[in-house]
Amino acid sequence: MQCAQIQINHDYVGLRTRHDFHPQFPSFATCSKELKECSGHVFVDSVPEFCLPETELIDLSTVDVILISNYHCMMALPYITEHTGFSGTVYATEPTVQIGRLLMEELVNFIERVPKAQSASLWKNKDIQRLLPSPLKDAVEVSTWRRCYTMQEVNSALSKIQLVGYSQKIELFGAVQVTPLSSGYALGSSNWIIQSHYEKVSYVSGSSLLTTHPQPMDQASLKNSDVLVLTGLTQIPTANPDGMVGEFCSNLALTVRNGGNVLVPCYPSGVIYDLLECLYQYIDSAGLSSVPLYFISPVANSSLEFSQIFAEWLCHNKQSKVYLPEPPFPHAELIQTNKLKHYPSIHGDFSNDFRQPCVVFTGHPSLRFGDVVHFMELWGKSSLNTVIFTEPDFSYLEALAPYQPLAMKCIYCPIDTRLNFIQVSKLLKEVQPLHVVCPEQYTQPPPAQSHRTDLVIDCQPPATSYRRAEVLTLPFKRRYERIEIMPELADSLVPMEIKPGISLATVSAVLHTKDNKHVLQPPPRPAQPTSGKKRKRVSDDVPDCKVLKPLLSGSIPVEQFVQTLEKHGFSDIKVEDTAKGHIVLLQEAETLIQIEEDSTHIICDNDEMLRVRLRDLVLKFLQKF
């Protein structure tokens, strides 16, 4: 039987930049060519490298399907589709693919802009790494880190993706069905249902219950799950996204009013749409309408354009705007009125248009590459300027470390709209899965806040947790598979009611299986006996033992049985009691019938006629299965 193997791989397919060092940054003399020191911290000077999903554990060529949750969770896809022997299908929604492409394109562009011949590798030697200060010595799997992929690899990877829509039922090998559901976190972001006719697994990753721009989370479809795999919760469980947005606006206003510039390191899609929408409402009331907003990214234009064409994936408010027809996001108006300008890079038009004070949105949020590096250097020395961190993926202290000492103000307003622990508890109470499976860190308070026992998943029965590289067996047993009964066969069945509401019918049928679909067909008609010309051999008469008789159940009431025997012409019947039942003796026929609660034994001479008569009389009292 062919079976689909599905590896839930999206979180795997996430990507983290590591503590690599940007070549432009001035460095101090260090002991090694690879290592540089800055304000008491040691850095590796190298081409940026990326930590890949765990691929040692599974043979990716045996993976049939990869399901993508959202565009942040597909950044390592080219490594898998291009270099591992993976030959299955990748499923994702259209916005996920389009915006995922933009994120990858930006990344490739940033890295390729500053080519560097060498990757630092000496420090990865375990004996050296062990001696390095934190966080270098704590970095995991450094030997598997890889350089960035090329645009060619990105295009090839994306061409392997099959586009799907929310609530689309996708059949995999006839064995299981997968369905993406809106997860409310980002444009096109999905949770996935993986189900057969009798079992249902929900994969919930990167979901949000807040009303931002994406279509709201589909909670109802998660109900009746045998297992719910839960991951991608907020990275900042203690911060309230609404409060953070308020703080973002007020800090921005304060800086600009004092004549300073604001730098917002960010991804080119996602929260930036919400921030621009907030500023659209805020800047006029704050008297900042003359302050230019710059969005600098090789994909800035594409990102702004794409956001306007996915109306069907947006929240209701934005959807109804399209019906007017108006663009769903107000950044269209910001662009039209020249308040927001976008550029592919700081070179070219931007240098002509650049006016200060201003607000700049640019990447990369790790501060290790991209145009943001330029602005850090340009504005870092003045205390009038502010850098506001909104992306939660990177520690802002680590991001800033190589730029120290800094005069510029640093504000940390992480905006992570994904589920927090209170929302998770509510969600789980609502959808009531039989089992919850989640990463280990969600079952204990964060290491830095060990007293916050509220920052764990609270559900009944307690969640089953897993660690990196651990293999879990999901707690359910498959008992049934779907079968279709042909109408001709169904017509021939003779049901009998065994208990009120429960009927039984014995079935002898031909099982036909194709593409993991099982169909029961009526048995073939018995073949006509062959013509008499052929010489009959003894063995031709041997019956086919595969014609099975049904099982029997019930018991035989002796008195009634004896009456029946008499009615059928047997006389001279004697009944003896035994420890477990009775013995009925037919003295004339030298036949003995032992009757017990669960068995009947007919012992007779070799008189087939007699035996068959007795058999059929016994069967009258029993039920067949």
Added chain:
Amino acid sequence: MPEIRVTPLGAGQDVGRSCILVSIAGKNVMLDCGMHMGFSDDRRFPDFSYITQSGRLTDFLDCVIISHFHLDHCGALPYFSEMVGYDGPIYMTHPTQAICPILLEDYRKIAVDKKGEANFFTSQMIKDCMKKVVAVHLHQTVQVDDELEIKAYYAGHVLGAAMFQIKVGSESVVYTGDYNMTPDRHLGAAWIDKCRPNLLITESTYATTIRDSKRCRERDFLKKVHETVERGGKVLIPVFALGRAQELCILLETFWERMNLKVPIYFSTGLTEKANHYYKLFITWTNQKIRKTFVQRNMFEFKHIKAFDRAFADNPGPMVVFATPGMLHAGQSLQIFRKWAGNEKNMVIMPGYCVQGTVGHKILSGQRKLEMEGRQVLEVKMQVEYMSFSAHADAKGIMQLVGQAEPDSVLLVHGEAKKMEFLKQKIEQEFRVNCYMPANGETVVLPTSPSIPGGISLGLLKREMAQGLLPEAKKPRLLHGTLIMKDSNFRLVSSEQALKELGLAEHQLRFTCRVHLHDTRKEQETAMRVYSHLKSILKDHCVQHLPDGSVTVESILIQAAAPSEDPATKVLLVSWTYQDEELGSYLTSLLKKGLPQAPS
């Protein structure tokens, strides 16, 4: 006997007021709710009284599905839902939901304001009607209720046009609406998977036509426009605001760009600009090429095509004007036509079908003297051209779709009877399926034999599949089990499991037969002879001689005993259970015949 019933209330052997009633597995679905452009009396709308004489439509219909925004598919919707009365769900795609109310309002205005019709639906009714709409995504499975589900497929034709699969259990119907199997300048081609519906209901507008390549028609169109403006003439292209207009604009825009032409192109304002905006926002519904390049160049942002002002009509020199409406029956297109008709240098190009009675229809049928209001006679000297740009599948395309979906039978609507007849024969010949073409009000009944879904216990299934893998299992094998039916839940389990589940004990029925043999040898030797005899005959069975002297054939036990009274006779005790009945009975009769003479 389960069956699928289909009754066209409109579009049965006709084009216009599409409305088809489908009953499938106890569910009633209405497909489209269109108006007829050729009538302005009662025949304009489908006869909804057919659906139910007594009682409310809402009680009878499970849902209504609208395939696309053309009025002959949705024009009767507000009348149906607000004036006849229907409160159930109405399904359509997002673009259809966006554009439909605008066209309905336009239609209402012409009917009420221009023609002064009374008892027509109001603007408020359009709004209330649209509140009942549920938007669907492509390929999304929409669960209308626990049993009825629908799924939309891309149909090309116009922005947001969809084909719908209607499914209950294992029975399904696909309704194509209008579709186009070849991609055009702005839309992609219709596509459906091999969903094998019981019935495919397809449009058949171009049932007998195999159209020449679109490229030729486009080249022809461009040539005519180009020649006219070259010689200083004006070109009028009457269009409806959405659909062909965008396709022709893209065509002219790219041509102007390539040829570096400076002659102005105008588009009559209002609805049209708005229309282009819809195309921009729903760009994911357009064709691959436009979607791919829209960031660099949005095909619906036209550089050469500018908004028209009525004063421009009197400007000297050549120009091209797209003006609404498409049949020259009123509005701006008619005004411009009257101004330009007298000059033989000018040209009017009709890119679509014109209904009888309209100016468009008159000039296309060759009339050159038109009587206008006030007894004025307008002499048409300008050139009149007709060019079909409607995006319907032609005969080849229809056959292609039937091949894609692999239906059990086909039903033709939205076409002329004569042409349908031809296509019907072709489909029946090529695909060997039944093809129907009911007239309006005529019901087609299709018996179906849906299989019954149930569950099979994995234990039983695995046991069967394992045996199915054995090399001798070439001929069909019989599976034995017990079907447990509780409520409407069917489960097939092994008989043992069925007994166990019901808390019943198995009753073992055993037979022991005494077979008398004449044999003077010892019991052990008799047993040995029985063993070798059976072994030689029962080649396919497992015959064993056990250490205790007994012989087994499969699970049948044979023991030899010596009755004390007669040393020359031995008794064989053959013992089997009811499950081995056939074999046991066979063995006793075989042994009764005696054993072959032992070699001495």
